Amino acid sequence: MARVPYLSEADLAPADRDMMARPINLFRALANSPGGMRRHYEFGEWIRWECELDPRLRELAILHVGYLTANAYEFSHHVEIGRRFGVTDADVDGLARFAAGEPSGLSELEDLVLAAARELTEDAGLAPSTWAALCERLPAPRVTELVIVVAFYNYVVRVLSGLDIDVEDEYLPYLDRFPLPDTRSGAPS
Template sequence: MALVPYLSESDLAEDDRSLLARPINLFRALANSPEALRHHSEFGQWIRHGCELDPRLRELAILQVGYVTASPYEWSHHIKIGHDFGVTDEDVTALIAATAGQEHGLGELESAVLAGAREITRDMRMSDETWAFLHERLGKARLVDLVMVISFYNAVVRILGTLQIDVEPDYAGYLEAFPLPDGHRPAQSPR
């Protein structure tokens, strides 16, 4: 159960109601501080619509953060979102295998993106080897975009965990199909 109430549009001032146009639990919790939600959403919109990093690579990086941190909310939401940007169920299975150091079938670029996401998440920095490979393949601007995406979602998983945000029932099936490494099963909440 979340540590703050999940608000609805009717709980907010008229000027803030549009913040819940997508009434997912994370946003409903962050709505307790409308300005925080506003700025969180602005950065999220840049990631989704303004960032020039390939959307499939972006979603793989976000999924890697969710998997490494065993964040049920992030993992389940971005499996669904990832599907909209070209991530397949096979990619998700391959990500799980790559995280375990097993054969996975992803290409060199995808593998390096996942390695970079794991390194930033676990070590707070990307290794020189991963950086050099990604710099060569993505260039400076897209590599900085990738670092920003990975770092932002490392913040998001900490917000989700600290506020104890519940996974909505619509997303629970993704956790069954693709269990997190510790077998964590989140509490479910009504919308």
């Protein structure tokens, strides 16, 4: 149960109602702070539609943040969103294998993106070797965007966890198909 009320479009001032075009629980909770919701919404929209990082790489990085933090909300939502940008079930299985230290079956660049997402999530930074490898494969603007995306979604999982946002019923099947790790043991739950 969320720690704040889930608000609806009717609870918002007319100027803020556009942010409820997708009335997902995250937005309904953030609506308790319309100014905060507006900044969150605008940044998320930039990431999804204006960021020039390959959208498939972006979604793999976001999914890896959700997986590593075992955040059911973030992970389940981005399984669905990722599909719109070319992420397959086999890719999601691959990132779970990667997290377990097994060969992912993904490309070298995709593994590198997952490694960067892991380092930024777990260590709050990138190893010099990871940075150098990213810079060999991606131009500086795209590496910068990768760091921004991973940092933003680390913020998002903390908001989701801090407000205890509930996963909507329509996203629960993704969690059955792709079990999240038990963060206490590292094993899928």
